[in-house]
Amino acid sequence: MAKLQVAIDLLTTEAALELAAKVAPYVDIIELGTPLIKAEGLKVVTAMKNAHPDKLVFADMKTADTGALEAEIAFKAGADLVTVMGTVDDATIKGAVEAAKKHGKQVVVDTIGVKDRVKRAKEVTAFGVAFVELHAGLDEQALPGYSVATLINEGREAQVPFSVAGGVNLQTIKDVVAAGATVAVAGGAIYGAEDPAEAAKALKEAIEA
Numbered sequence: 001m002a003k004l005q006v007a008i009d010l011l012t013t014e015a016a017l018e019l020a021a022k023v024a025p026y027v028d029i030i031e032l033g034t035p036l037i038k039a040e041g042l043k044v045v046t047a048m049k050n051a052h053p054d055k056l057v058f059a060d061m062k063t064a065d066t067g068a069l070e071a072e073i074a075f076k077a078g079a080d081l082v083t084v085m086g087t088v089d090d091a092t093i094k095g096a097v098e099a100a101k102k103h104g105k106q107v108v109v110d111t112i113g114v115k116d117r118v119k120r121a122k123e124v125t126a127f128g129v130a131f132v133e134l135h136a137g138l139d140e141q142a143l144p145g146y147s148v149a150t151l152i153n154e155g156r157e158a159q160v161p162f163s164v165a166g167g168v169n170l171q172t173i174k175d176v177v178a179a180g181a182t183v184a185v186a187g188g189a190i191y192g193a194e195d196p197a198e199a200a201k202a203l204k205e206a207i208e209a
């Protein structure tokens, strides 16, 4: 069954912990967003793992260089999964995968900015990454005509383990799951909801239905 990942794009450790405490019963993976890690440093990763040792903690590092080094510091801080950009040199992704093997952890490749996501997803899967995040970032989502359906169709086509991130909500999550996603990522649909726990619960139920 697909896992549910909450993307926490808030800006303080306190707010992130508060949100995680509400939604943890319904999610499998807790993602610390890139702006949050940049604002607070990796101590937010440590704080989250300490608070939720039973959850997978996903550090959205969006690494673009020094793959082994950045993965290493995130794993040491408590991350179970880290992201490396799909647009970067293969060596950066392979370096992060080597660090992951050393720590018994995993790497996810983020496809923001990748021109041919299906082709790149197949390439990087061969490097030993956990899954590929078919992802439209917040800026891309804001452009006119954006639809998560494109990512969902690419996941179906790629035939590799993938997640979908970028506007996943109660209306679209069933299509994400039906396409065979390993993970459905929801940020704004949870942290932007009036009742984040209810929103996470509804998304989890939609996955399980």
Ligand SMILES: O=C(CO)[C@H](O)[C@H](O)COP(=O)(O)O
Residues within 6 Å of the ligand: 007, 008, 009, 033, 034, 060, 135, 136, 137, 138, 141, 165, 166, 167, 168, 185, 186, 187, 188, 189
């Ligand atoms: O990684 C991100 C941005 O770079 C977001 O966390 C991810 O896109 C989730 O987006 P949404 O809020 O639309 O669910």
